[in-house]
Amino acid sequence: MPREKSIAERFDAYVERVGGRLYxxxxxxxxxxLFGLVDKRSVLLSQIGRALREDSRLIHTEKRLSRNLANKRYDDAAVEEDYLRLVAPILRDERYPRPVIAVDLTDIAKSRARKMPYLYKVHDGSKDEIAKGYQVVSIEAVGVRGRRLPLVSRLFSQSAPGFKSQNATTLEAVATVAPHVPEDAFWVFDSGFDGRVFLERLDGLGISYAVRVKLSNNRFVHTPEGKMKVRELVELLPQPHTHRTKYHRPDITGRRQSLKLGFVRDVHLPKYTSGGRPSKRKLGERRYSLVVAQGIGLKPLVILTTEDVQTKEDAARVVDIYLERWGIEEANRFLKQGFKLEMVRALTWTGLKRMVQLVHLAYGFLALLVHGPRAQVERIASTFKAFGPVPEYMYYRLLEGIGELLRATMDGGP
Known part of the structure; x- marks a missing residue:
């Protein structure tokens, strides 16, 4: 029986796999x-420098780290590609029978920043207000028992050079990840991604997906009953089925949420003319199903999906898959709270994007530990002083206890 690798050995192997092509x-x-991020749980270079405990003065360590953060010889694309190759086999084992690939946008608010490059208006979700900052597109796989596997995180700004659109940035990330996930993976997008052009590009990638539809817009759809607005369809559609889902806030309600479900098949979007106007008669080639769930919030949950929904069970499965997508928002909170991501202070655009990638890689290393021997990570998580058993989402506890276990590996070079 092979010996179980130590945490330090697994860290060494991880760095070699994702950074093997680097100078x-x-x-x-x-x-x-990566060591500084997990040891000090901070994106500040001064904190990362303190974690290294070098003989030289801290200011010299910080300047060296700053130079490397913007180093042009560092190949971000190669690191991202090698990371995806490393984690891709996990998505093909029994823990991911049909992976749910969740796509989400989050913000990094920098309301007090003055000299940071390409600041732009973002919606600060924590304060529900408009602030200066950046956006991050994140893609994460969700498996059985809430398992998470981060895939890609990319920082972007609408004022940065080369920026095309939010949709284009998201589609580039999706196109990067798609070759590394199983063909039957099911992609899930939140509201804001239900635009015609975005859906057409998704169809071009040949993936199966579900997207939440906003009721506030005036989108028309064609159903077997005729052409109507989505809002009108939702009002007229009966929801005769009930479904008790375990994914909607069981930690607060203490029980499964009871939902009312309705669905309609053979939904088509209008075919658009070259001028961008919807045709009155011609239908788009893609056939969708529309699922409506009542009982989650004040407004119904409306999901447009490429799945052929024929039964109550099919509709319930689509709703549960969509609710699984909310797990990525928990991951975004973890990155902000666990690594203090919103405190990032790099003054170069390259440095800002690279730091977001580094935080993503640190989270990826923790995720690979969780996917490894359970007893090993529970021993680490148990060192965190807290009441109760080790939770299913153990990343906060794991991050607290891992720094000292990795210190031995920092004595040598790469």
């Missing part, structure tokens, strides 16, 4: 940055 000094920086 050696850049690979050393990757190791130091």
């Amino acid at each position: 050696k000094p850049c690979r050393r920086f990757l190791r130091e940055a």
